[in-house]
Amino acid sequence: MIINIKNLKKTFDNGKIVALDGVNLQVDEGEFISIMGPSGSGKSTLLNMIGALDRPDSGMIKVAGRNLMKEKDLSSFRAREIGFIFQLHNLIPNLTVLENVEIPMFEGPYKDKMEERAMELIEYLGLADKADRRPSELSGGERQRVAIARALANDPSIILADEPTGSLDSKTEKKILEKLKELNKEHDVTIVLVTHDPRVASKASRIIEILDGKIVGG
Amino acid sequence: MKFFQLMLKNPFRNKIRSVLAIIGIAIGIATIVALGIITEGLKESTQETLRAGGADFTIVESNVSDMFLSTIDEGYIDKVDNISGVKESVGVLTSVQPIEDSPYFVVIGIDPSKVGLSQIKIKSGRSIKEDDEIIIGKVAAEKLNKTIGDKISIKRENYKIVGIFESGNIQEDGGAFISLKKLQEIEDKKGKVTMIYVKAEKNANIEKIREEIEKKYGENLTTIASLEDLQSVDQGLKTVDAASWAISLLAVVIGSIGVVNTMIMSVFERTREIGVLKAVGWKNKRILTMILGESLILTLIAAIVGSLMGVAAIQILMHINMGGFIRPVYTIEIFLKAFTVAIFVGILGGFYPAYRATRLEATEALRYE
Numbered sequence: 001m002i003i004n005i006k007n008l009k010k011t012f013d014n015g016k017i018v019a020l021d022g023v024n025l026q027v028d029e030g031e032f033i034s035i036m037g038p039s040g041s042g043k044s045t046l047l048n049m050i051g052a053l054d055r056p057d058s059g060m061i062k063v064a065g066r067n068l069m070k071e072k073d074l075s076s077f078r079a080r081e082i083g084f085i086f087q088l089h090n091l092i093p094n095l096t097v098l099e100n101v102e103i104p105m106f107e108g109p110y111k112d113k114m115e116e117r118a119m120e121l122i123e124y125l126g127l128a129d130k131a132d133r134r135p136s137e138l139s140g141g142e143r144q145r146v147a148i149a150r151a152l153a154n155d156p157s158i159i160l161a162d163e164p165t166g167s168l169d170s171k172t173e174k175k176i177l178e179k180l181k182e183l184n185k186e187h188d189v190t191i192v193l194v195t196h197d198p199r200v201a202s203k204a205s206r207i208i209e210i211l212d213g214k215i216v217g218g
Numbered sequence: 219m220k221f222f223q224l225m226l227k228n229p230f231r232n233k234i235r236s237v238l239a240i241i242g243i244a245i246g247i248a249t250i251v252a253l254g255i256i257t258e259g260l261k262e263s264t265q266e267t268l269r270a271g272g273a274d275f276t277i278v279e280s281n282v283s284d285m286f287l288s289t290i291d292e293g294y295i296d297k298v299d300n301i302s303g304v305k306e307s308v309g310v311l312t313s314v315q316p317i318e319d320s321p322y323f324v325v326i327g328i329d330p331s332k333v334g335l336s337q338i339k340i341k342s343g344r345s346i347k348e349d350d351e352i353i354i355g356k357v358a359a360e361k362l363n364k365t366i367g368d369k370i371s372i373k374r375e376n377y378k379i380v381g382i383f384e385s386g387n388i389q390e391d392g393g394a395f396i397s398l399k400k401l402q403e404i405e406d407k408k409g410k411v412t413m414i415y416v417k418a419e420k421n422a423n424i425e426k427i428r429e430e431i432e433k434k435y436g437e438n439l440t441t442i443a444s445l446e447d448l449q450s451v452d453q454g455l456k457t458v459d460a461a462s463w464a465i466s467l468l469a470v471v472i473g474s475i476g477v478v479n480t481m482i483m484s485v486f487e488r489t490r491e492i493g494v495l496k497a498v499g500w501k502n503k504r505i506l507t508m509i510l511g512e513s514l515i516l517t518l519i520a521a522i523v524g525s526l527m528g529v530a531a532i533q534i535l536m537h538i539n540m541g542g543f544i545r546p547v548y549t550i551e552i553f554l555k556a557f558t559v560a561i562f563v564g565i566l567g568g569f570y571p572a573y574r575a576t577r578l579e580a581t582e583a584l585r586y587e
Contacts, residue, residue, distance in 0.1 A: 053497060053580045079499020086584065090494045094231050099219050104498035106221060114219060150498070 002157060002190050003027035003050060008059035010045055010213075019045040020056070021213035027192065029157070032184040033218075034193040034204035042213040043194045044162055050192060051082045051160045064157045079107035083151030083189075087163035089143040091135040091150075097122060098131040101149045108154030121149040125179065141172035148179060152189075159183070161193045165200060177203045221504075225511040232484070239480040240520045243563060246469025247524025247556050252531045253462045254552035259388075259545040260458060265444075266387040273415035274424050275443040277307075277431065284454040285413070285442075286312055292409045294439065301430055303422030308332045309411030311401050315372050318362060324393030325372065327401025327411075336415075338390065342366060343381030349400040352377035355391035356384050370394070373404050388545040416441075466555070470563055473517070477567025481513050485575045492575050493583025502576040509575050513568025514561065521560035525553055 003025065010020040019042045027033055037043045048054045050063055052074040061068045064081040071077055083104075091100045101118040110117040122131050125145040135143055144164060151159055161180065165173035181203060184191050193204060201207050209217035229236045264285070267276075277298065279288035295309045311327035328336065333345045333353075343366040346353055352370055359365060359382050369376045377396060385391055402408050418424050428441040441447075485492070495505060532546045 048581050051497070053584075075496070075499050075501045077499075078497065082499070084494075084497045086494075090490060090584070092491055092494075094227055095224075099224075102219050103495070104500075106504065107499045107501065154499070 001026055002029040002031075002064055003192070004060070004062040005049075006060040008046075008049060008061055009057045010042075010049065010054070011057055018213050020049070022059070023210075023213070023215055025208065025215060027190060029190055030184070030188045031206060032181065032191045032193070032204045033206045033208055034195055034201040035208045035210055036195055036198065036201040037210035038196055041210045043196075043210050045213075046210065047160050047162055047192065047194045050158070051084060052077050076107065079104060079154055080109075081157050083153070083156035083159045085144070085147050085151050085159065085161040085164045087166040089135065089140075089147040091143060091146055093135055096132050096134060097127060097138070097146050100135070100146055101153055104150060104153040110154065117153070118149070121152050122146075124152075125149045139172075140168050141175060144168060144172075144176050145179065148176070148183075152183075156189070158190045158192065161191065163195055164193065166195075173200070221508075222511070225508055226515060228484070228508070228512045229515050232487075235480055235483065236516060239476050239516055240523060242476040243469075243473040243517055243520035243560065244524035244527055246473050247521050247560060248527035248531060250462075250466050250469055250559060251525050251528025251552055251556050253465060254555060255528065255532050255546045255548060256544060257458050257462055258547035258549050258552065261455070262547050263388045263545055264455065267389065274418045275416055275428060275441050277414040277416060277439050277441055278412070280436065280438060280440040282440075288412050289407065289410050290412070290414060290439065292411055294435065295411070295414055297435070298414060298416060298431060301427060301434075303419050303424075303427045305417045305419045305422075306332075307414050307416045308336070309398070309414045311398055311405065311407060311410065312412040313401060313405050317370060317372065320361065323358070324389050325401060326390065326393060326395050327398040327405075328395055329398050333395065336385075336395075337387070338383040338385040338395070340381045341384050343379070345381055346395060346397055347380075349397050350375075350377055351380045352394050352396045353381040353383050354379055354394040356382055357388075357391040358393055361392070372396075375404075466559060470559055470566070473520075473559075473563040474567040477513055477517060477563060478570055480516065481509060481568055481571035482574070484512070485509060485571045489578060489583045489586040492578050493580050493586065496578070496580035497584065506572045506576050509572035510565065510568045513572070514564035517560040517564030517567070518557070521557045524560075525556050528556070 005023055005025040008020050008023040011018050023046060035043045035046060045054070049056050049061060052063070052068050052071070056069065066077055068074070092103065098115065098118050101121055102114045105111060105114045105117065119131065122128055125148060127142060127145055127149070130138060130142060135146070138146065159180070164180070165176050168176065177200065180191055180193070183189050193200070195201050207218050208215055277290065277294070278285055279290050282288045290309070292309055295307055298304060298307045308329065313325050313327070315323050315325045317323040330346045340353070341356060343353070354362070354364065354370070362370070364370065364379055366379050366382065368379050370379060398411070402410060418427055424443070428443065431439060431441055492505060532544070535544060536546065
């Protein structure tokens with residue numbers, strides 16, 4: 001089990017807003033799950049908890065063998081175990097595709113062969129000829145592929161994708177989702193995908209539904 | 219990509235803002251450099267004045283704020299001469315006269331028979347003998363475009379140039395010597411001199427001679443053997459030094475405010491990006507280092523630009539008629555000081571923005587529009 005969450009609670013604004021209200025979730029290594037729910041349901045908060053971007057108030061959360069309630073060095077946990085893909089690509093505009101993919105490697109195992117590793121990933125995502133381009137010169141789908149390459153930089157055990165196709169057209173959306181699926185199948189990376197779109201969610205092998213901070217289905 | 223390369227790319231994403239920040243700091247640095255060059259020159263020529271004629275020490279009026287405002291009774295020259303160990307002493311009167319285009323022309327009065335004791339070397343012609351004769355320095359000769367046989371008028375009286383000398387002292391080379399008596403007359407300072415140069419016997423104990431003079435005539439006279447001695451007496455040099463430090467401090471304060479402003483804006487604009495860096499696992503220490511590094515890159519460029527500006531400003535000053543008065547002295551310390559100030563400003567101004575960047579909540583930063 002790569003993700004084990006028990007009775008996880010998280011509130012914002014001094015308890016006025018309950019984002020997670022006792023969530024239980026278990027994910028096995030190599031699974032591709034999607035967390036589906038309307039906006040404000042707590043799905044992004046849950047993703048942020050798994051990715052250790054934020055700390056829960058109470059409950060238990062273990063990811064990749066680490067107890068995130070007690071873990072002190074969350075940044076190196078993120079660097080080694082997690083790859084984030086956001087709705088907006090969030091690439092750094094003044095860096096090239098290659099350099100953007102290198103960014104996470106400053107804190108990871110490929111520190112000494114950054115360029116080699118980044119080139120490998122760019123090739124894998126079919127962007128070899130765009131390595132020296134800047135994000136502004138790429139299409140939306142290409143940018144998101146760069147973001148996937150960046151997420152893979154440090155060889156993470158889990159990819160967390162928050163509405164990764166939210167700003168793409170349906171054709172590009174399909175390609176990106178296929179790439180994620182391929183990644184999951186061929187490289188055994190666990191993928192947790194958050195979306196409000198049932199069509200996107202259906203690409204996963206398991207769908208978790210969340211509403212008002214509680215898992216209601218899946 | 220090296221981490222340093224990454225830092226180098228960031229400051230120029232907003233070129234105008236960075237260039238403005240650099241200019242702001244560079245002006246402060248330029249002031250420090252220019253002032254340093256002038257101050258060093260001033261110290262050096264003052265030191266040369268003290269050592270004029272190979273004097274072992276100089277006597278000036280005690281409790282005088284500036285060495286050149288000193289006035290001593292001529293009678294002290296003989297008194298000093300009589301002190302054992304003193305080989306000879308010569309009194310000089312220093313004055314500044316407007317001559318032709320030059321508003322500040324240093325004219326020094328000296329006993330014609332004692333010109334030989336001074337450090338000056340007659341390059342051409344001969345030394346002064348009569349009251350209506352004058353010798354001018356080689357810099358003055360060039361500037362006034364005069365040579366031996368020409369006349370110079372001081373206070374409506376004409377003096378015949380009989381020789382051109384060289385001393386290596388900027389004030390002397392840019393000025394002239396006439397007879398002491400004549401200058402006392404012109405300046406209405408009969409029987410007075412500005413200072414007395416004292417030369418000791420070969421094996422005499424200079425400190426002992428100085429002690430004796432201070433003991434006997436301490437109420438009216440002070441002896442100065444080094445620049446350090448002078449700095450404790452001379453208000454002018456003290457003021458210049460204090461002004462130099464005050465301006466440096468001002469440059470640090472203004473520069474830091476500029477850097478803080480520039481870097482806060484830069485961090486603010488990159489809020490989302492910093493969120494991403496946190497999400498991909500960057501440690502706070504690395505984010506702090508990056509922002510501080512960017513700040514230092516700005517101020518180091520400003521140090522280079524400012525140093526060049528400072529040197530250029532001095533060159534311009536040299537060209538507009540101040541040449542005889544300013545002698546630039548470039549020491550490595552001046553530029554070290556400029557770079558130290560720049561590094562200090564870079565760290566001081568960059569720290570708060572860098573700290574703020576590390577305090578950003580990753581989840582908030584990622585939501586930031």
